[in-house]
Amino acid sequence: xxxxxxxxxxxxxxxxxxxxxxxxxxxxxxxxxxxxxxxxxxxxxxxxxxxxxxxxxxxxxxxxxxxxxxxxxxxxxxxxxxxxxxxxxxxxxxxxxxxxxxxxxxxxxxxxxxxxxxxxxxxxxxxxxxxxxxxxxxxxxxxxxxxxxxxxxxxxxxxxxxxxxxxxxxxxxxxxxxxxxxxxxxxxxxxxxxxxxxxxxxxxxxxxxxxxxxxxxxxxxxxxxxxxxxxxxxxxxxxxxxxxxxxx
Numbered sequence: 001x002x003x004x005x006x007x008x009x010x011x012x013x014x015x016x017x018x019x020x021x022x023x024x025x026x027x028x029x030x031x032x033x034x035x036x037x038x039x040x041x042x043x044x045x046x047x048x049x050x051x052x053x054x055x056x057x058x059x060x061x062x063x064x065x066x067x068x069x070x071x072x073x074x075x076x077x078x079x080x081x082x083x084x085x086x087x088x089x090x091x092x093x094x095x096x097x098x099x100x101x102x103x104x105x106x107x108x109x110x111x112x113x114x115x116x117x118x119x120x121x122x123x124x125x126x127x128x129x130x131x132x133x134x135x136x137x138x139x140x141x142x143x144x145x146x147x148x149x150x151x152x153x154x155x156x157x158x159x160x161x162x163x164x165x166x167x168x169x170x171x172x173x174x175x176x177x178x179x180x181x182x183x184x185x186x187x188x189x190x191x192x193x194x195x196x197x198x199x200x201x202x203x204x205x206x207x208x209x210x211x212x213x214x215x216x217x218x219x220x221x222x223x224x225x226x227x228x229x230x231x232x233x234x235x236x237x238x239x240x241x242x243x244x245x246x247x248x
Contacts, residue, residue, distance in 0.1 A: 001188055002028040002051060002157055007060035009046050020046040022212035023060075028190045028205075030156070033183050035203035036192040039240060043212040044192045045085050045161060051190070052082045052159050064157055078106065081155035083163055087146050091135035095126060095145045098134060102149040113152065120148040123181060125174055140171035147178075158182055160191040164198060176202060196233045206232075210240035 009021040021043040028034035038044045049055040051062055053073045062069040064076045089098050096117060103113035121130050124144045129137070134145055143163065151158065163179070164172045179202055182189050193199050199206060200220045208216045208223070216223060216239040220232050227235040 001030050001065060002159075002190060003063045004047065004051060005061045005063075007047060007050055007062070008058045009043075009050060009055060010058055019212050021050070021057075024209065024212070024214055025060075026207045026214055026217060028188050030188045031183060031186045032204035033179060033189045033191065033202050035199040035206045036190060036209065037194075037196075037199055037206055037236060038192075038209035042209045042240075044209055047209065048159055048161055048190070048192065049084075052080050052084075053077060054084070078153065079155055079157055081151040081153070081158045083143070083147050083150050083160040085161045087139075087142050089134045089137070089142050089145050089149075092133065094131050094133055095137075095141075095148070096130045098145050099149045099152050103152040106153040108153060116152050116154060117148070120151060123178055124148055139166045140168060143167065143175070144171075155187075157188045158190070160189070162192055162194070164193065164195065172198075196231075196236065200232045208236060208239045215239050215241075 004024055004026055007021050007024040010017050010019050024043065024047050036044050036047065046055065050057050053069050053076055056070070064079050067075050067079065069076045090101070093101065099117050099120070100113050103116065121127055124147065126144050126148065129141050134142065137145065147160070147163065164175050167175060176198065179189060179191065203220065205219060206217065206223060207214055216226065218226065223235045223239070224230060224232060227238040229235040229238065
């Protein structure tokens with residue numbers, strides 16, 4: 001389980017101080033997919049970066065399976081699998097070598113790395129690319145490799161920043177099925193997306209962020225009912241209070 005409590009984060013700019021995250025609070029439960037939804041610049045990525053310890057909150061706290069990120073960030077990182085907004089893979093290595101390298105960083109044995117690589121390769125349909133050098137990979141192939149190496153240590157908590165961004169239809173379908181599999185295994189999954197249909201179909205709970213704050217949360221049905229709309233996109237636009245959500 002991942003809990004965010006009253007998170008604040010500001011950045012200094014040439015024109016002053018910008019509040020990127022201003023009091024975000026939510027809980028993501030085990031065995032559920034929690035969707036983080038919001039327009040561009042809403043604070044989603046900054047929030048995710050604080051969840052996985054890349055950034056330190058100015059105030060507020062994050063806990064993962066009851067472990068405070070400020071008190072024990074190393075233990076939190078062991079409990080997390082993260083696909084960040086940057087998908088960089090080591091181009092001179094094969095997909096298998098990329099995954100193994102991350103396994104070694106987590107202190108895994110060669111046997112455990114091999115077993116997890118086999119399982120992840122099957123789940124993500126990577127058999128044909130596993131021993132190819134990643135230079136020249138398509139975006140979908142890079143994303144699969146990045147997810148596999150992020151999950152090689154078998155974390156119970158998974159954070160994915162727009163995992164289907166830029167993928168073709170068939171790869172997107174496979175990725176959605178993989179997310180459902182993670183949920184079925186009892187993991188806590190958080191992912192951000194701009195695709196309303198995807199969020200409505202996958203998420204057990206949705207957290208809508210606008211201007212650095214949580215403006216609404218609940219199931220897709222609860223959000224549609226709350227805002228008196230029959231589809232999630234219209235409910236989302238009402239929640240953030242502007243038509244910019246249509247173009248996010």
